[in-house]
Amino acid sequence: MLEHFKTSKWCKHILFLAFLISSIHQIRAQNDTLVLKNNDKLIGEIKEMSKGVLTIKTPYSDSDFKVKWKEVVKVSSNQTYLMTLSDGRRINSILKSTPGEEGKVTLVQDNIELVSDIEDIVYIKAIKGSFISRVDASLSIGFNFAKTNNLTQFSILSNIGYTADKWGFTAGFNSVRSNQDDVDETKRTDANIGAKYFMKRDWFALANADFLSNDEQLLKLRSSTQGGIGKYFIHSNRVYFATGTGLAWTNENYTDPSLKTKNSLEAFLSLELNMFDYDDLSLYSKFVVYPSLTESDRIRTDLNLNVKYDLPLDFFVQLGLTHNYDSQPIEGASTTDYVFQTTIGWELD
Known part of the structure; x- marks a missing residue:
């Protein structure tokens, strides 16, 4: 006992x-505190601010609060965050409003204080040990059916990203498959994986690999490995606009086994636009042109355009357009191919 x-x-x-x-x-x-323009005060745990929206977890709600960053006039937190400023600087610091100066914060890195306007902070992420805390991902699917010829179409749009102190990683996978009576199945699949190393003044080094399988252009697989540099020309809480340039090595295999594999060296120039914080609407677009350096007068282009409307509970509806152009396709293949996708999905922030 x-x-x-x-x-x-x-x-x-x-x-x-x-x-x-x-x-x-x-x-x-x-203990993190926010004061808004209407003098409302929120106390909780700041998790992230991305694309102009700050997420804060509070003890009095089961759901996280999402607040427009432009509405915040004062902030206080002893947590350490990874922050990006509009001029491209990446800083690890606590987050404190500057005493007596509304709309300004004092950041500290390497024992050096920096006073910044709140609006000049374009990204905030709480630094934690877990891998998942730095991951963003989304998945959306669509399905169409028509009684005529028993037409069915299935599509998927997905992406994942990871943000570290000095670099970022992204990957995506998109696919469309169509079936109908008396017609062979048609399919189109593209995937990408890429990384950026962030440097001063919003410059970055980039490395990407793109993959495309496309029945319309008789491509069994086109793979393109790219390396180069880029720069953000606009980096705000509502718009990112970046450009990149470099070289690409492209390998093409065709659905016709009698055709030889083709290799080519290309230059590339990319334009990337990301618009958000327009109520519940956001837009992402990327356009890349590839002038060939080894094949005379050949030019390829890739265009991706996605418009997303946010729904409650992190669900969304998305309209996507993908367009490919090749000035010198193989015989019997189309110079252009495009696909529209309407999907509904969910995202992890």
């Missing part, structure tokens, strides 16, 4: 200590 009593007593002490540690952690985590 005595041993049982002692064991039970120690269990109570351990449980109490665990509860105390958890409570202290919760109290520390809920």
